[in-house]
Amino acid sequence: MIREITINLSNLLLSLSDAVDLASPSIGMHQMRTAFASWQIAEEAGFPPEVIERIYAGALLHDIGALTPEDKVKLHDFEEVNLEPHCIRGEWLYELTPLLKPSSGIVRNHHKPWNEWLGREDHPDALPSQVVYLADLLERITNRNVYILHQVKGIKERISSLSGTEIHPFIVSAFLRVAQREDFWMDLASPRLYSSLLGTGPFKKMEIGLEELSSVALLFRTLIDFRSRFTATHSTGVAECSAALARLFGFTDTEILLVRIAGDFHDLGKLAVPNAILNKQGPLTEEEFALAKQHAYFTYSVLNTIEGMEQIAEWAAFHHERLDGTGYPFHVKADKITTGARITATADVFTALVEDRPYREGMEEAKVKGILSEMARKNFLDPRIVEILLDNYDFVYEKVKECQAVAKERFESQFMEIRSLT
C-alpha cells in the first residue's frame, strides 16, 4: 500500500524544465540555463528571497507556451517573428497552478523590452521580467559549439549595448558583475547544471505533497493536450479512466490519486514529438513511428529523475507495454508490469478508441468492446482490468466523456481565444 508522498520542489521543477526542452538537442536545457542565469543575476541585483524565487520559477518553464517542438526551435534561433503567442499562453498555463501563479506575469513579459515598460517602471513584474529577458537572450546568443570563456567578451559587449533601451541599466550592471566570475560561465555551460541547481538553487529545501503535485500534473496535462484539437482532451480521458478503473479495482484513495497523476503525465514525452507526426492525417511511416515511440521512453526518463515519483513514472511510462512483451519501449513482460501500469495501458487504449483522431471518428461501443476483448485474449492487456471496464462500461464512459467535455470547453473557449488573439 502506498502512503502519502512528498516531493522536493526543486527536483520536480528541474525535471519538468528539462522536459520542456526535449524538443531538440540544439535547445536542450534552454529553460534551465536561463533559470540559472536569472537566479545569479537576481541574487547579484539584491532582490529579496521571495522575488528571487518568483524569478527563478518563472524562468524554469518560461517558454512553456511554445507548444510544439517546431515553435521552440524557431524561438530559440530567433526565427519566430511574433513572440506574443507563447508569452500569453505561458501566462495562462502558469495561472493553472497555485505554486507557479506568482510568476505568471514574468512569463507574460519575458520578451518585453525595457522601453515598453516606461511609465510602468514600478510594476512588481517590471524588473523581475527584465532579469529573465536578459538571461533568455544571453542563453540564446551563447554558441554551444565554442568554448564558453572565449565568448564572454562578445556577450558582455552585446548585452551592454542594450542597456537603457531594451534592458534596464540596473539589471545590465548586475549581469556585468556576475559575468566577471568564470564559475558562472562554466556552470552555465556545464552538462551537470541540473545536479548543481538541485543541491544549491532555490527551493532546494522545499517539499510538496500530493495536492500540489496534482496541480502541477494538471498544468502539464493541459500543456501536453492543448497542442492540437485532436489531442485536446486525451490525457484528461486517460487520467479519468485510470482513476475510475483503480477505484473499481480496489485501490486506496492515495493510490487512486497517484494513478490519476500517472494518467495526466503519461504522454509527457510527446513534448519531444514534432506536430508534423502528431497531427498526421493517416498512418505513420516506419521512421515516423520510431520517433513517435520515443515518447513513452521520455515520459519515463523525465519522471524517474524525481525522487518519490518512481511509481508514478512506471505507471505513466509503461502505458504501451503489453503483458506478452510485445509492447514498447521497454518490452517488459507481465512479471514486470504492475497493476497501476496495466490500468493506464487499458485506459489509454479505451480513451484512444472512443475519441476522434485526425484520420477517423471515435468508435462505437460494440467495436470498442470487441477490440478490448481481443487485446485481453491476446495477452496484450490484463483480462481482469478489461473485464472491470466492460462490466462498468457505461459508468466509465460517462465519467470520461464528462471530464473531456469540461477540458474541451476550456480548450475552445479559453485557449482557442488566446490563439485567435495572437
Ligand SMILES: [Fe+2]
Ligand atoms: Fe520565450
Ligand SMILES: [Fe+2]
Ligand atoms: Fe526562451
Ligand SMILES: [Fe+2]
Ligand atoms: Fe502514448
